[in-house]
Amino acid sequence: MAAECKTKLSKNLLRMKLMQRGLDLETKKQLEEEEKKIISEEHWYLDLPELKEKESFIIEEQSFLLCEDLPYGRMSFRGFNPEVGKLMLQMNAKNKAEEIEEQTVELDVPWWGQLGKSLPRKEDRAIYEEDENGDIKPIKAKKMFLKPQD
Amino acid sequence: MAEAAGVPAESPAGCRARAARTVLDQVVLPGEELLLPEQEDGEGPGGAGERPLRLNAAARSRGRVVCGPGLRRCGDRLLVTKCGRLRHKEPGSGSGGGVYWVDSQQKRYVPVKGDHVIGIVTAKSGDIFKVDVGGSEPASLSYLAFEGATKRNRPNVQVGDLIYGQFVVANKDMEPEMVCIDSCGRANGMGVIGQDGLLFKVTLGLIRKLLAPDCEILQEVGKLYPLEIVFGMNGRIWVKAKTIQQTLILANILEACEHMTTDQRKQIFSRLAES
Numbered sequence: 001m002a003a004e005c006k007t008k009l010s011k012n013l014l015r016m017k018l019m020q021r022g023l024d025l026e027t028k029k030q031l032e033e034e035e036k037k038i039i040s041e042e043h044w045y046l047d048l049p050e051l052k053e054k055e056s057f058i059i060e061e062q063s064f065l066l067c068e069d070l071p072y073g074r075m076s077f078r079g080f081n082p083e084v085g086k087l088m089l090q091m092n093a094k095n096k097a098e099e100i101e102e103q104t105v106e107l108d109v110p111w112w113g114q115l116g117k118s119l120p121r122k123e124d125r126a127i128y129e130e131d132e133n134g135d136i137k138p139i140k141a142k143k144m145f146l147k148p149q150d
Numbered sequence: 151m152a153e154a155a156g157v158p159a160e161s162p163a164g165c166r167a168r169a170a171r172t173v174l175d176q177v178v179l180p181g182e183e184l185l186l187p188e189q190e191d192g193e194g195p196g197g198a199g200e201r202p203l204r205l206n207a208a209a210r211s212r213g214r215v216v217c218g219p220g221l222r223r224c225g226d227r228l229l230v231t232k233c234g235r236l237r238h239k240e241p242g243s244g245s246g247g248g249v250y251w252v253d254s255q256q257k258r259y260v261p262v263k264g265d266h267v268i269g270i271v272t273a274k275s276g277d278i279f280k281v282d283v284g285g286s287e288p289a290s291l292s293y294l295a296f297e298g299a300t301k302r303n304r305p306n307v308q309v310g311d312l313i314y315g316q317f318v319v320a321n322k323d324m325e326p327e328m329v330c331i332d333s334c335g336r337a338n339g340m341g342v343i344g345q346d347g348l349l350f351k352v353t354l355g356l357i358r359k360l361l362a363p364d365c366e367i368l369q370e371v372g373k374l375y376p377l378e379i380v381f382g383m384n385g386r387i388w389v390k391a392k393t394i395q396q397t398l399i400l401a402n403i404l405e406a407c408e409h410m411t412t413d414q415r416k417q418i419f420s421r422l423a424e425s
Contacts, residue, residue, distance in 0.1 A: 073381040077372035
């Protein structure tokens with residue numbers, strides 16, 4: 001290898017790891033660039049004009065739930081099925097709570113009614129039976145805890 | 151904008167496209183194209199008959215418009231696919247441009263995700279039930295999709311039972327799937343509908359009319375005698391009253407009230423209330 005000019009080593013040889021130490025920075029950079037060029041030229045691309053993506057402002061929905069505020073589908077009148085009556089209040093109250101409304105809610109469901117417990121407590125049952133008749137009656141005051149007087 | 155409303159814009163198809171705002175609550179036919187309100191507004195005092203200037207997307211201040219049943223998106227416009235009256239609902243919380251839909255009438259139900267329907271169990275195969283909901287194919291209902299159901303604790307569902315559930319998967323490419331629980335795992339009234347009662351079929355439009363918030367029919371019916379009703383969005387109604395006669399009267403009223411005028415209905419109700 002003792003020659004006046006450097007023996008021409010192939011690029012593959014120069015790229016090998018054991019040769020990296022002997023190379024200077026420039027040669028290294030050149031090698032890298034050539035590698036990148038080869039790789040990027042191999043990639044295929046479509047020679048089409050750039051299409052602008054149309055941002056659509058219209059959403060398609062096939063459900064009627066968005067269109068009309070339909071209440072819960074199970075209904076019970078005049079106390080035929082008390083459980084369904086309770087469900088009616090629960091589900092319709094949930095719907096009303098989601099909307100932003102300024103008017104006062106006609107049926108004032110107390111906070112314990114929205115816990116969704118399957119077993120009703122005695123106090124709750126009395127209140128719900130009244131409301132389910134379809135009449136708007138004010139809720140009686142719940143029996144609050146009375147501190148025992150010493 | 152009187153000019154925009156009076157002069158219809160020409161669409162490439164050659165048919166006139168009308169502004170959606172002008173045909174609200176009017177009958178529209180399939181094939182019509184409707185312009186959304188923002189598309190008619192021209193910048194400044196546009197001359198009559200000129201095509202309105204199109205604002206670029208960045209300047210558009212409208213939110214998303216939802217096109218509901220009976221309408222399809224066709225470029226920037228709405229294409230009508232069913233005949234009926236065009237309806238519009240303003241956005242409640244200020245997001246989006248509202249909902250447009252066509253109030254059409256049909257008897258055949260197409261499963262839609264999120265709809266609550268009444269189904270009839272037709273087969274029990276392995277871990278799933280096949281439920282007939284009135285669509286093109288029976289929906290599948292897994293036995294684990296009931297409240298409190300585990301692999302050991304199976305729900306008590308027999309062939310021929312009535313099920314009230316909602317769809318979780320319903321599109322034209324897949325078999326519809328329904329469940330009887332909500333996303334939290336609670337039944338919320340869904341599941342097997344109890345004994346007795348009568349199931350009958352009505353048109354889909356009647357169901358929506360009866361379920362409307364200010365429906366007088368339901369209020370009057372509720373005053374007659376104690377009863378229970380379940381509405382399925384697939385056109386099926388289940389009613390139950392104390393005696394068979396009352397149940398039959400109820401079913402007849404609900405079926406007939408679609409074609410009755412308000413006066414006829416009031417007559418019938420007053421006659422019933424007397425007897």
